[in-house]
Amino acid sequence: MPDKEQPEWLTTLEELPLSSRLRTKESLKRFNTWRIGGSADCLIDVVNKTDLALILSFIRKHKIPWFILGKGSNLLIPDTNWPGIILHLSGEFKNWQTLETDSSYTVKNIVSAGAALADVTFAQRSVALGWGGMEFLIGIPGTIGGAIAMNAGAHGGETADFLLEAEWMDMSGELHTTPRDNLDFNYRFSELKGNYGRIITSAVFELEESDLQTAEKKMLECQQFRMEKQPYNQPSCGSVFKNPPGDYAARLIEDSGLKGKIQGEAQVSPKHANFIVNLGCASSVEIMTLIETVQETVFRNHSINLELEVQILQSAGYG
Ligand SMILES: Cc1cc2nc3c(=O)[nH]c(=O)nc-3n(C[C@H](O)[C@H](O)[C@H](O)COP(=O)(O)OP(=O)(O)OC[C@H]3O[C@@H](n4cnc5c(N)ncnc54)[C@H](O)[C@@H]3O)c2cc1C
Structure with missing residues (x-):
């Protein structure tokens, strides 16, 4: 049957x-x-x-x-x-390999990483080599594929700044390698994304010359910043909303009196107003209701539409 x-x-x-x-x-x-x-x-x-x-x-x-x-x-x-x-x-999508020379055999800080490699592992391994620039990845709990798809960034740096080329597969199973300069990136935007029928498989990055001590110090500072300013010990998705041009979503939410607001088991974090935390067994509906309350209240108070940074699960494209 x-x-x-x-x-x-x-x-x-x-x-x-x-x-x-x-x-x-x-x-x-x-x-x-x-x-x-x-x-x-x-x-x-x-x-x-x-x-x-x-x-x-x-x-x-x-x-x-x-x-x-x-x-x-x-x-x-x-x-x-x-x-x-x-x-x-x-x-094999968790691979990591240093290349150190480019195609013209110039010595450089070049690394190839699989799309499934954790950002945290990438940061720790590059810092251990004394290679700098992407220490900010230590605080981003995603993968290299997710970091490229979202053009993830923090502390003034963005993933696309260090990308040399990305390898991706289209929906017919064909592999492509595209240099950074031929790709469109923006604030939390990339044209390489599952939604557009493109699956990142690996990428090559060029990091900055640094030294172990300096890079380690920078990485620790990034970690410390998060522990002080963000609810790192509660389940969340990081920033729920994108910052509108010239302002901060967290400031607008706090100014609208929504910091700490609770919906069922979901809460606008009392520590960082652009985070919604799961207090225990929050449902997706509770989180969505809180998101809509925040958007409506901020619009009423500031005439600003807060755009979602968080992705909602829905079918990606077929290319
Ligand atoms: C505590 C916390 C702090 C955070 N801090 C930051 C921060 O400082 N800066 C920041 O930018 N973000 C931050 N985030 C958000 C998040 O970590 C990033 O957006 C991250 O890059 C998402 O990676 P992921 O692997 O989890 O992707 P997912 O959340 O699984 O997916 C996100 C999107 O990327 C697409 N995607 C994932 N992998 C691939 C692939 N291989 N090919 C094509 N598309 C793919 C998905 O389809 C989806 O559309 C934070 C999140 C948390 C929980």
Whole structure:
């Protein structure tokens, strides 16, 4: 008897010759830093590019809802089951390799990193070599793929500033390598994103010459700043809203009297007003209600539309 709960495409997907692990009806709670949300019909731990190409072509052919997930540190997941495929890169996508010379054999601080490598690992490994510039990644709990897709940044630096080239796959499974100068980046914006049917697989960065002591000091300062200013010990997604031009979302929210506001188990952090924290078992609906309250109140008080920085889980494009 076919399982009515199971989508029809799942049986065909299970027949593909993959090395990657498929999980069905997997809870997504431990795949996001808010620690909320329901399950997904299917979650695949994709271990290599051969599998990724096969899966993407399959998704495109059958028009299955899909999403590429990093560490879910900038993501709101619905409370109900998500009827699609979540791609979670692992295996060879966690690679890290120093190159030290470029194509003209000039000695440089060049590193290649897989899209699934944790930002924190990237920061620690580069600092250990005395290479500077990207120490800010120590405070960003995502992956290199997520950092490029979001053009993540802090303390005056942005991921795109250090990028030399990115390798990505399109929905037909074809690999591309694009130099930084041919890519459009902006404040928390990149044209390389799952939403546009582009999956970052790895990237090459050029870091700055520094020394171990200086780079370590800078990294510790970034960490200390977060511990003082942000609710680092409570589940969150970091900044919920983008800063509007010339102002700060946190200032506008605080000025609107919303710091500490509670909706069920979700709260506008009393420590940093642009963070919404999960007090225990917050639902996605509670977080969304609080987001809408903040947007409406700030608009009433300041005539400013706060744009979301956090991504809401919905099917990415087919390219
Ligand atoms: C405590 C805390 C502090 C934070 N501080 C900062 C900060 O200082 N600065 C900052 O910029 N952000 C910050 N963030 C937000 C978040 O960490 C970043 O946006 C991060 O880059 C997201 O990476 P991720 O791997 O978790 O991506 P996810 O949240 O999993 O995904 C985010 C988006 O990137 C896309 N994506 C992920 N991987 C890929 C890939 N391989 N190919 C294509 N698209 C991909 C997803 O589809 C999604 O659209 C913070 C978050 C937390 C929880």
